[in-house]
Amino acid sequence: MNVSDRPLIGLTTYLEQSQTGVWDVPAAFLPKAYFEAVTRAGGIAVLLPPQPVSPEIARRVLHGLDGLIITGGKDFNPARYGQEPHPTTDAPRLDRDAWEDELLRQALDADLPFLGICRGAQVLNVALGGTLHQHLPDIVGHTRYQAGGGVFNHVPVELEGDLLTRAMLGGQPAPLVVPVYHHQSIDRLADGLVVSARTSDGVIQAVELPAATFGVAVQWHPEAAPEDIRLFEGLVDAARHYRKALA
Template structure:
């Protein structure tokens, strides 16, 4: 059972123009094709008890893409190019991630999800990458995904999921922000050639992976989603959902491979 966070935006369909929770189909299709059951998690009051009840029913979590994280969460004023903040979604996903980490619940962060994870753990973001790298190749605009090459760090979980592929590995991107100062406990596991962080992991948990790119856009490559679903299955069968240690089950079956 895999929970996926959703947008909450004004939306039009037929005669209706109302605030609505939604998520592009490619996200939950990827979870389903990888063998999981998808459950959508719209933004709502983020009190710890409610979040705990939600996570009681899940075996894994995907924090999806969307609007920029509120810069106030990492002590900065907003850049002119930064989105209008979505404080309800920020708070909801922050609490989901914090409790998922405490429970050692497997999670995957995608684009905004990677950025929010970093901020939740005390890190900061580059608010507008063109100011840093001098080009806008990471976000072409008009909903068009660019492809960039990333290099994956050896000995990382990502390296194992990609069958010991260090790189270059082509991935679809659509982001104008990225991780700057790293959050507590995170390690960088992939970068592009210009140094932009494209993936991080949290080694303290059995499966805590976050990528800046959009794996749901690669219909023929389910490796990240399959890795999450397999970790969720181990979580479900290896212990209850109250945070009991899952370490032994993970170390024997998580599938990490040494470089060949």
């Protein structure tokens, strides 16, 4: 593929205390599986670490990109949707919350193609006025969505509606089985979003923003299934068209 045909895809990153060699410092990082999937799908990955942000800064960052991925990570601050933290909710990452929220808002304004992954689906829902279940075991009575120990469980999801998610994932294999690692999920759905997949117990596993050219978010971890990069291919294809339209 010609390099000029490869769109630039920005991926948000963690900012956590990290050890490497003799160093133990706050550091930005992202598991390789995320940006490897973008590369295999035909994009060029650009990492976007949390940093001080304003609408102007976010617009400047996005101006150089053709697509955006809001990645997984620690729990989103419940104060942003008007709740006190559950005992199991992570201490908030205020810098990352502000960074991703503003990037997503400006991406929506620019109709920049975006994909939300796990936390990214929750960021999208809260940005548009929705809320989250802070601890799913309290709701569904089991822990199959987060096995612990960094081990992904695999669960079947049911696609809904005639939407982008079904267009990308509605073929074989059926049923669609996806890797999950989350103890939170969407509760009250934000205005403008539609549900595109659930599990059999009713937990929302994917949403879309029909008003966007490409606005898809999944609660599962597609980067943890390297044999199936269809969501990344869909984003990269939309980003390629976005870039050509601007040109």
